[in-house]
Every structure is written in C-alpha cells, then in structure tokens.
Amino acid sequence: MAAKVWIGVDIGGTKTAIVVSERLPEVRDRIQFATLPAKGPERALDLIGKGIVALLKKRGLTTSAICGIGVSCGGPLDRIRGIIQAPPNLATWIDVPIKAILGRQFGVRCNLENDANAGAVAEHRYGAGRGAGNMIFLTMGTGLGAGIIVDGRLYRGTDDLAGEIGHVRLTRGGPIGYHKRGSVEGWASGGGIAQVAMRAVEDARKRRHRTLLTAHRGTLSARDVCAAAKHGDAVATRIVRTTGERLGQVLAILVDVLNPQRIVIGGIAMRTGDMILGPARGVMMREALPTSAASCEVVPAALGERIGDVAALCVAVGL
Structure with a gap:
C-alpha cells in the first residue's frame, strides 16, 4: 500500500516552513524559506507549491499521496473560506484565498487556521x-x-x-x-x-x-x-x-x-x-x-x- 502523508505549511512574517508527516507528531522532512512580506504573497505561494512537490519527490511520492494540507498563519483570517486577511506581519497578503489555491493545485482538502489556535491544539495534544x-x-x-x-x-x-x-x-x-x-x-x-x-x-x-x-x-x-x-x-x-x-x-x-x-x-x-x-x-x-x-x-x-x-x-x- 502506498504511503499517505500530511502536509503542514507554517506561514510567519519572517519565515515559511513546509513539513511532511506520515504520523503526527513526527515530522519526516521539512524545508523553509524567508517569507519576505514586502514582496507580496505571489512569490511565497509559488515557493509553497514548489516546496510541497519537492518534499513529495524526495520521498518518492506523488500528489496522490497527500491526505490533506494544513496552513497555520497569524490572524486576521477567515478560517471557513480559507482567506488570509492581511495580518499585521503579512500586511501585503490582502484577502489571499490560500485554501482554494492549494486545494486546486493539489486536488486535496486544505484547512486554514490561526497559528495561536493551531499551537494551542498542538501543545494540548503533544506538548x-x-x-x-x-x-x-x-x-x-x-x-x-x-x-x-x-x-x-x-x-x-x-x-x-x-x-x-x-x-x-x-x-x-x-x-x-x-x-x-x-x-x-x-x-x-x-x-x-x-x-x-x-x-x-x-x-x-x-x-x-x-x-x-x-x-x-x-x-x-x-x-x-x-x-x-x-x-x-x-x-x-x-x-x-x-x-x-x-x-x-x-x-x-x-x-x-x-x-x-x-x-x-x-x-x-x-x-x-x-x-x-x-x-x-x-x-x-x-x-x-x-x-x-x-x-x-x-x-x-x-x-x-x-x-x-x-x-x-x-x-x-x-x-
């Protein structure tokens, strides 16, 4: 049976990290890059997509192996619609529909959540x-x-x-x-x-x-x-x-x-x-x-x- 993996994307004002896991809370592999908010969201979104593909390729997997993608980001954001709404540390990210963007690109469910809520759940479950x-x-x-x-x-x-x-x-x-x-x-x-x-x-x-x-x-x-x-x-x-x-x-x-x-x-x-x-x-x-x-x-x-x-x-x- 082919491996199934979860993809996590942690977007911050300083850096963005992309991780892959077969079983939480283990992180099998990760890459990161400078977010550079002043350059706008397009560059970072392109690097996120390429990073996910690179992590899968490194493990000999295709996009069909992805169970789901999770994006953690500072607020304000619209969790239900999956839109990042210009957080203070990402002021140029105005109404970015990241849930739809990654969902279309990889054909899987993508969730968006405030990083404080996500961190709370992570520490409550595993920390x-x-x-x-x-x-x-x-x-x-x-x-x-x-x-x-x-x-x-x-x-x-x-x-x-x-x-x-x-x-x-x-x-x-x-x-x-x-x-x-x-x-x-x-x-x-x-x-x-x-x-x-x-x-x-x-x-x-x-x-x-x-x-x-x-x-x-x-x-x-x-x-x-x-x-x-x-x-x-x-x-x-x-x-x-x-x-x-x-x-x-x-x-x-x-x-x-x-x-x-x-x-x-x-x-x-x-x-x-x-x-x-x-x-x-x-x-x-x-x-x-x-x-x-x-x-x-x-x-x-x-x-x-x-x-x-x-x-x-x-x-x-x-x-």
Whole structure:
C-alpha cells in the first residue's frame, strides 16, 4: 500500500516552513524559506507549491499521496473560506484565498487556521498542555496571540476571533502592536521588543552610554536584544525584564478571566526561559486573584522549535 502523508505549511512574517508527516507528531522532512512580506504573497505561494512537490519527490511520492494540507498563519483570517486577511506581519497578503489555491493545485482538502489556535491544539495534544482541561497557549513571536482550550476543546468564540489578547490595550502610550499603541502585542512580542530597543539605544547614544546594543548598527531585532541580555548588557537586560513584567500583566488578566490550569508560552519566552518568565510569573502572582494564580502553571512550550511544524500538521488533520 502506498504511503499517505500530511502536509503542514507554517506561514510567519519572517519565515515559511513546509513539513511532511506520515504520523503526527513526527515530522519526516521539512524545508523553509524567508517569507519576505514586502514582496507580496505571489512569490511565497509559488515557493509553497514548489516546496510541497519537492518534499513529495524526495520521498518518492506523488500528489496522490497527500491526505490533506494544513496552513497555520497569524490572524486576521477567515478560517471557513480559507482567506488570509492581511495580518499585521503579512500586511501585503490582502484577502489571499490560500485554501482554494492549494486545494486546486493539489486536488486535496486544505484547512486554514490561526497559528495561536493551531499551537494551542498542538501543545494540548503533544506538548506541555497534555492532561490540562483548561489551557491557554500564547504565541509570543513577531506578534502575540492566544489559543484557548476549555474543557479539553478549542474555544473559537462567536466569530472565530477568541484569543486576540494582542489587541487589548495595556497602556495609553508605548510600542505599537496590532495597529494599536500600548497594546499587549506592542509590549509583549518580538516586534514590540524591537521598537522599545530602538528607542532605548537612541537614548543611550545621546548619553554616550556604550553597550552591546549601542554598538549595533542597523535595525535591532528581538533576537539581538535577547542575545545581548544573555551577555549581561544593561540596556538589553532592562528591556527583557520590562517585557517579562508586561507579559505578567497579560497573564494576570487571562488568569482572572479564564481561570486556566496551565498557560503555555512559545516563541521568545520559550527561548529565553526565566529571563522573561521569571518576571512574568512574579507579576502574575501579585496581580491575579490568589486562588486562581496558585492553580495556574506558566510553562514554556514543550514542542520547542517544532511547535509551528506540528501545529500546521494538526490543522491538516483537523482541529
């Protein structure tokens, strides 16, 4: 009997990954490329199609071996119609009908899902969320979104928009995220960290305060800031600590509103560990209702860097 495989496509503002699996959560093979949103969706869609064909060919398979394709992407999007609707990190992807495009190209069912929802299901089935009836997953990548598991099932909300915690305003001023100044996404995401870092470096240079960050030329990224913090850079350490404290405020809101058993965080918090999670847990414990806070574990995503791959495959199989 010929092998049957699932295809997962994880589209982010920085990179797009394509993976193939015969049995979840195992990833048999993968390829990735820079998404380059400024170039529009056409280039990336072409590379996705070619990438799927290349993965199949490498395993000696044809398109008839595909059971289904799953696309995981940041919102906003229309899951039912399969349309990507210009997410903040993919601003040029305006009403892209990716479900129809890939469905026609490969003649199979294609599902589209918000990456936070997909990540929540992946961690609940195979990662740090196993055994938790009520769980929240936070993406914390270029942006920040939440996937919510209630009584063991994904909670979508009335309009499929549950979990958009990144859009909530924390402060009147501050970094911009989700097109809103002072939002959760502005304060607790890679994009927000980069904004805060550029302002902090500008101030430090005016004071002629030399650090690893002020010596950096060009645009700073969250990766640059976290790397500098790990090397003891004072400016970077302050930025990372502030990010953790703002994240803690977000966790307190989620704990008070949803009373979860576990909050699983991927992306930056997963990579930096207690540098961000330590301050975040501290603020959460101070600000949330004591009983609810004591009942909630805050842990990094157990699937690690595989989470985007496994999440996209879960979309292919069905959430």
